[in-house]
Amino acid sequence: MARHTHNSVYGYFTHGEVLKKSKCKSCVSTLTGKHGKNLKRHLSNHIELYQEMQLKNVEKKKSAATKKMSILEGHEKLFQLNPDIKVKIGMKTIINAYVELVTVNGRPYTMLNDTGLRKIIDPVLKGINKKKCINSNSIKKYVCEESISIKRKHKCRSSNKSQTCFFET
Numbered sequence: 001m002a003r004h005t006h007n008s009v010y011g012y013f014t015h016g017e018v019l020k021k022s023k024c025k026s027c028v029s030t031l032t033g034k035h036g037k038n039l040k041r042h043l044s045n046h047i048e049l050y051q052e053m054q055l056k057n058v059e060k061k062k063s064a065a066t067k068k069m070s071i072l073e074g075h076e077k078l079f080q081l082n083p084d085i086k087v088k089i090g091m092k093t094i095i096n097a098y099v100e101l102v103t104v105n106g107r108p109y110t111m112l113n114d115t116g117l118r119k120i121i122d123p124v125l126k127g128i129n130k131k132k133c134i135n136s137n138s139i140k141k142y143v144c145e146e147s148i149s150i151k152r153k154h155k156c157r158s159s160n161k162s163q164t165c166f167f168e169t
């Protein structure tokens, strides 16, 4: 059925589903079935209509082609769909990004286990060739240890000061 919409010749006939016949809109002729080739052969009797139909078909093909191209091109432009890319990224950057997600961005730790994220991060980890496991647990542990060490540093610094600052913890 879909291919019929690409062929303008069907617009010049009416089709009877019961008798399986096609009736020419411009004359009294009735044709058996609705084969594009037969209809075209008949329409060539009405030379003006035939030429018009051919022109319409060319236009349809053209617009279908540009439509297909423009969607593809649009996606390529939007995502820059190069087949493969090399990126410069290290373990530290990844961990920092994960920490930022759960601290600055306020995302839940469970998000780090999401399959969508894993699909991006796993090939990267493979590229770095580290068998480190980065997931919600390891990042939680990392953030916890980091905050303890920051607090410890802070305590050292404030104890060096002669006066205690109550606003700092």
Ligand SMILES: [Zn+2]
Pocket (backbone or CB within 6 Å): 024, 025, 026, 027, 028, 029, 042, 045, 046
């Ligand atoms: Zn006719």
